[in-house]
Amino acid sequence: METSTTSFIVKALTRAIVEHRLQPGAKLAEQKLADHFGVSRTLVRQALFQLSQNRLIRLEPARGAFVAAPSVAEAKQVFAVRRMLEAEMTRAFVRDVTPAKIRALKEHVAQEKAAVEQEDVAGRTALLGDFHVRMAALMGNQVLAQILGELISRCALITLMYQSTSAAEHSNDEHVEIARALAARDEERAVRLMNDHLLHVEENLTFDRKVPTNDISMALS
Amino acid sequence: METSTTSFIVKALTRAIVEHRLQPGAKLAEQKLADHFGVSRTLVRQALFQLSQNRLIRLEPARGAFVAAPSVAEAKQVFAVRRMLEAEMTRAFVRDVTPAKIRALKEHVAQEKAAVEQEDVAGRTALLGDFHVRMAALMGNQVLAQILGELISRCALITLMYQSTSAAEHSNDEHVEIARALAARDEERAVRLMNDHLLHVEENLTFDRKVPTNDISMALS
DNA sequence: GTCGGCAGAAGTGTATACACTTTTTAAATT
DNA sequence: AATTTAAAAAGTGTATACACTTCTGCCGAC
The missing domain is CATH 1.10.10.10 (Winged helix-like DNA-binding domain superfamily/Winged helix DNA-binding domain)
Structure with a gap:
């Protein structure tokens, strides 16, 4: 097809x-x-x-x-699932960590930083989400990566709607910390950081909408 | 539409x-x-x-x-994700457990038992999978229930292909044990049982295929 | 006898046609 | 003026038509 x-x-x-x-x-x-x-x-x-x-x-x-x-209630459910999944993913990641994987994550975080600094809203949302998908992919579990990708894109709308630039900076900082904990093979710390990180993202969803377009040609041009 | x-x-x-x-x-x-x-x-x-x-x-x-x-390798990845997700789900379930939820699970397990005893292969596979989806639904997280449902249906093919009747009985027994641990609010035991259960299901995938049909009308009639 | 290639058949990919449903508009009634 | 109703416009749901690709089987070359 x-x-x-x-x-x-x-x-x-x-x-x-x-x-x-x-x-x-x-x-x-x-x-x-x-x-x-x-x-x-x-x-x-x-x-x-x-x-x-x-x-x-x-x-x-x-x-x-x-x-x-998507309702905020739905986003909260999505985040609840992500916390479940990513806590365990983080544990598993620490167990099989290699220098190459850490390098890949740190490179990714650097890209995020660039996007955040440029205020490239769509790009930064994509990259901040991709950090998590990247972790899954580095573990070699395609299925995990796909599910996580779906979950993240599922609330991308919400994140975009509600995430401020300062919150994005904060997320980027937390990714740095998580990568460090993973590199140090500090399982408990990494898991805690990841969990806190997801809670922070969820907390920082605010409620000020922007003005939208309804004209299809305009929006897609 | x-x-x-x-x-x-x-x-x-x-x-x-x-x-x-x-x-x-x-x-x-x-x-x-x-x-x-x-x-x-x-x-x-x-x-x-x-x-x-x-x-x-x-x-x-x-x-x-x-x-x-689906390849066995893919099924293993699916099971890895399920273990991650369901371990945490079990923890969360214990925290908010109610008598009504336990009753619902025990009723479900009874239905499973009936299907296993009747050797209703398709029915038992569906019900054994639904136990897990049911748990998610009882927690009130629709998103979790949906994701888990997809994961389970995704390897239903494999399970069906490879699961013996005795393995199905074993699964049913383990569901009984899990329900008991949940009722007792014994978080660690429930989590361990759930994890072991998923490992058992995965282990019991054998490799003897049955003879298939290729004729569409025959197969669907 | 095997391999390559060339019709013809079968099958997929996309566009279009048409039936039916929803929305809009406007006129008529109260 | 507000409400109801009817007709027209717009839009979705499904079937069908046709172009293009892949598969099949046969013929000829080697």
Whole structure:
């Protein structure tokens, strides 16, 4: 089955949603998207379906697709799951840690720092999330990496909506600390830092929204 | 967007795959499925796409859909994630345990026992998996329940392929023990039992396959 | 006898057509 | 003026058509 065209549309819409060029709740009319991308509704529908599986949009029968507006309650559940998963992941990571893995993490943290300093909001959110996915991938567990990736992208909307620049800096600092604890093979400290880190991110979700766009062509251009 | 017809097809195919009426690797031709269900390829394609997200089938560009044949290595990764997640879930469960929750779990275990005794292979696999999902749902974390559900269905194929009746009995016994430890609020014991249980399930995956069908109508009838 | 290649068949990928549902608009009634 | 209703517009749901790719089987070359 062909996926390249569809996945292009998925990526474009994902970016637009995650960067808040499309407001939560905004209607995504199939024909308008089809016109914009120069394809038929068929491909747009495939993309929309895929996005609905990622929880970035909501599909209502016979009514259409709408940009998701995940509730804070839902985000809290997601964070609860992440704490469960990542506490144990951190333990496992310490047990099989190697210099190469630490190096990879530290490089990643440096990239984060650059994005935070440039105030590249979308980029920093992606990179801050990727730190956790990276850990999973370095452990060699693809399944873990994928699940974690889904969880993180699932609340990317929320994080983006609610995370301030100072909170992002704080996250980056905490990643530095976690990487150090991992390098020192200090399991208990690493686990505690990770847990605290996730609690901090969750706590720092505030509630001031930005002004959004409803015009599809504008948002995707 | 309409989902009822599509999800009917998804369920039918899921059952057929999970009950091994469709062999891992079997081709799922769109037109044949469309004829079988009396719908157009459009709906079949939607269903196939959904199944591919659940990892029950594999989609190859321009070649079509094939029943997935998850590797044992992949199953091991899935179990590793489950151990991480369920250890912490068990801890959290003990902290908020109530008599009603224990009652619900014990009722569930009784149902399992019935299915195991009747040698209802598909039913018992579903119920044995649901025990874990049930725990998550009883904790009130929908997200956790969904993720766990996906993980479990993801290796349902493997479990079904490889789990013997005696292993199923063993699993049921272990669920009884876990429920008891939860009722006693013995956190450490519950966590240890859960962890051991998952290791046992994983260990008991053997490698004798059954004879499969390739004929779609036969398998789905 | 085996290998390569060339129709023809079968199957997937995308666009379009059309039925049916929801939303909008505007007129008519109270 | 507010509310109801009806018709038109817009939009989604499914089927079908057609282009293009992959597979199959047969023929000829070696």
